[in-house]
Structures are given as structure tokens and as C-alpha cells.
Amino acid sequence: MSRAFVKEDGPDNEPLPDLPISPHPNYVSPRGLAALRDRLTALQAELARLRARADRLDRLPERAAERDIRYVEARLRSAILVEPTDTAPSEAAFSTRITVVDEDDAQHEFEIVGEDEADAALGRIAPQSPLARALIGARVGDVVEWRRPAGTVSLEIIAIDPLPC
Missing domain, CATH: 1.10.287 (Helix Hairpins)
Incomplete structure (x- = not known):
């Protein structure tokens, strides 16, 4: 050619x-x-x-x-x-699993993970997400307000655990 x-x-x-x-x-x-x-x-x-x-x-x-x-x-x-800790964290933070109860008494688990690992279907959320921003710093027993486009939801934190290694 x-x-x-x-x-x-x-x-x-x-x-x-x-x-x-x-x-x-x-x-x-x-x-x-x-x-x-x-x-x-x-x-x-x-x-x-x-x-x-x-x-x-x-x-x-x-x-x-x-x-x-x-x-x-x-x-x-x-x-x-960010390595997860071996001890139970006192507040929600990166690399933790947070269990919450919503206004309808439905229980949900969320993990705060890196942006590349985030997957809403698996309950993995990035730290910059509105839900993670509402959860970070909260402790067991706290009620946080999650502002969503569909309306604000109150979530009570019932457990905070480190992510498994």
C-alpha cells in the first residue's frame, strides 16, 4: 500500500x-x-x-x-x-460503618469511603456527599438531618464500627 x-x-x-x-x-x-x-x-x-x-x-x-x-x-x-482502627470509634468518620434508623424505623448501614470506592447501591458513600457530611462527627444516639432533593430525613445513629480490614 x-x-x-x-x-x-x-x-x-x-x-x-x-x-x-x-x-x-x-x-x-x-x-x-x-x-x-x-x-x-x-x-x-x-x-x-x-x-x-x-x-x-x-x-x-x-x-x-x-x-x-x-x-x-x-x-x-x-x-x-486511612487505616481503620481496631477499637470502636466514638464518632462517625472516614473508614467507619454507621448504622442508622430513619423516621419509618427502617435500619440502614452506610460506609464512609473514598470517592473511587463509593457505591450508593452498596451503602458506600464518599466523604463529600451530603449524607456523609451529615454523619461525620456524629455519635451514637445523635439524630442528624440529611438534606436531600426529595426532602430532609432525620436519622438516628445506633452504631458506629470500624470498617473491616
């Missing part, structure tokens, strides 16, 4: 813009740090697989993997590990 028809540089070969990095301190639990490391390993393996393809006309998947690797590497560099 003539070199005239090979596109070596241009918009198809430029790196994708970096993903935005949170301006907040990057606190991580041991579980969150391990998950970031596992994610980096998986992304590096995926990039190697993409580069080994016989048909590499579409470079977008490779560029996306490279961008994701840059993001995870940046998150690992900025990670501030």
Missing part, C-alpha cells in the same frame, strides 16, 4: 482528554486502595490485548484505555491511606 494512504497522525491518533480529577483529598480505605491497584492491572492487561489485535484500524479503544490508565495512576499517586 502506498504511504500516501496511511494516516500516521491526526485526530484519530491524538490521546483522549484526561478524565477530571476531584479537587478533594483522595482518602482511600485499604479495600479502596486494593481496588484501584486491581483496576490499574486490569486496564494495563486490556491495553496490551488491544495493542495485540491484528486489526488496529480503530484506535479509539486503545486511546480510551490509555486515558483510563492515566486517571487511575493519578488517583494512586494522590491516594491518602
Whole structure:
């Protein structure tokens, strides 16, 4: 094939813009740090697989993997590990599990974890979330007000435990 028809540089070969990095301190639990490391390993393996393809006309998947690797590497560099304590914490803080009862006497558990580990479906919330901000600093027996778009909810804290290591 003539070199005239090979596109070596241009918009198809430029790196994708970096993903935005949170301006907040990057606190991580041991579980969150391990998950970031596992994610980096998986992304590096995926990039190697993409580069080994016989048909590499579409470079977008490779560029996306490279961008994701840059993001995870940046998150690992900025990670501030917060080890859970062995003793029961006296107040809700990062790396704690808080059990609450709402106004309908329904019990819920929330873990305050790093942004990359947060998952509302699992009850894992980032310290910057409105719920975590309402809980941080509260003690067992306290009632906190969680301001949500759907309205304010009162939560009574019934237990605070360290996250398992």
C-alpha cells in the first residue's frame, strides 16, 4: 500500500482528554486502595490485548484505555491511606460503618469511603456527599438531618464500627 494512504497522525491518533480529577483529598480505605491497584492491572492487561489485535484500524479503544490508565495512576499517586482502627470509634468518620434508623424505623448501614470506592447501591458513600457530611462527627444516639432533593430525613445513629480490614 502506498504511504500516501496511511494516516500516521491526526485526530484519530491524538490521546483522549484526561478524565477530571476531584479537587478533594483522595482518602482511600485499604479495600479502596486494593481496588484501584486491581483496576490499574486490569486496564494495563486490556491495553496490551488491544495493542495485540491484528486489526488496529480503530484506535479509539486503545486511546480510551490509555486515558483510563492515566486517571487511575493519578488517583494512586494522590491516594491518602486511612487505616481503620481496631477499637470502636466514638464518632462517625472516614473508614467507619454507621448504622442508622430513619423516621419509618427502617435500619440502614452506610460506609464512609473514598470517592473511587463509593457505591450508593452498596451503602458506600464518599466523604463529600451530603449524607456523609451529615454523619461525620456524629455519635451514637445523635439524630442528624440529611438534606436531600426529595426532602430532609432525620436519622438516628445506633452504631458506629470500624470498617473491616
